Amino acid sequence: MRIANANPLPVFRRVLLAALLLPGVAAASEPEQNTAERITEAADRFLKSFSQKQAQKGREVEYEIGSVDNRLSLNRCPQPLEVEFAGDPKRSTRSTLLVSCEGDRPWRIFLSATVRIQVDGWVAERPISRGERLSSNMLRSSQVVLNEQRRSGFRDAEHMIGMQARRTIRAGTAITPRMLEKPLAVERGDRVVISAGNDVFSITTRGKAERSGRVGEQIPVVNENSGRRIRGRITEPGRVAIN
Structure with missing residues (x-):
């Protein structure tokens, strides 16, 4: 006896249907990441790594990645994307990341990011x-x-x-x-001690500062005894040394 099927399916369609119903067989493949998503993910991974390295130096990093146009169309990169800073992130909170693909058909793109290093x-x-x-x-x-x-x-x-x-x-x-x-160590008009000499001997005298200055600066002074105008380096408040 032949049993008639009211809605017969071709054999290959029956096999396909059975395969789709088997456990572990996906009915549809997972959607592939687009270029924009891959770029953003690579940038996030890079900045997380940067943050961890800064944490080892006692610094805390907050960052925000700029948006990438979902319509961006670039060749699919067969390996993980490379990411690096295009400038020194310690000079400004506004950073630029260089994202690149080094495959057979390479490409590069710049991505903005805000990076705050505390x-x-x-x-x-x-x-x-x-x-x-x-x-x-x-x-x-x-x-x-x-x-x-x-x-x-x-x-x-x-x-x-x-x-x-x-x-x-x-x-x-x-x-x-x-x-x-540095604060002023000598002010114009101050009376100062002038010293001259070396490690073996030295002499001191009094003088008058003709210009204000800080430790380490040279200023003109007038020797009160001779009236001679000379230049000396301020060594400490009120003292000037002549080499």
Whole structure:
């Protein structure tokens, strides 16, 4: 007896249907990452690695990767994408990443990113006026963004104590070397001790400073005994040495 099938399927269609229903056989392949997704993933992996290396130096990194146009069409790269900084990330929070493929059909693309590197530093506890000498109660330890400054800030407060503010510093501002200067050790018109000589012998006399200066600077002074005008280097407040 032959049993009729009201809705017969060709044999190959029956086999295909059975295969699709078997465990472990996907009904449809997983969607492949597009170029934009691969670029973003590679950049994220690179910046995570950078953050871990900075953490070993006691620094904390926050970052945000710029968007990549999903319509971007580039040759598929057969190996992992290479990523590197296009500039020094410690100079600015606005960084540029160079993402490249080194396959048979290579390509390169630049990707923007915001990278904030935070370190332990010092900020002004209160407003500091221009010319004011710093003391410990003017300073407060705080996390500061290293790459927001053109120059890195101080890590040790002792290096700032006694320094003079070159300009007004607002409260909460991270203090950098360019904001400070050595205080004047001699002011114009001051009477100073002039010393001359070497390791074997030396002589001292009195003089008058004709210009203000800081330790290490050369200024003109007038010898009170001879009236002779000479130049000397300030060695400490009130003292000038003649080589």
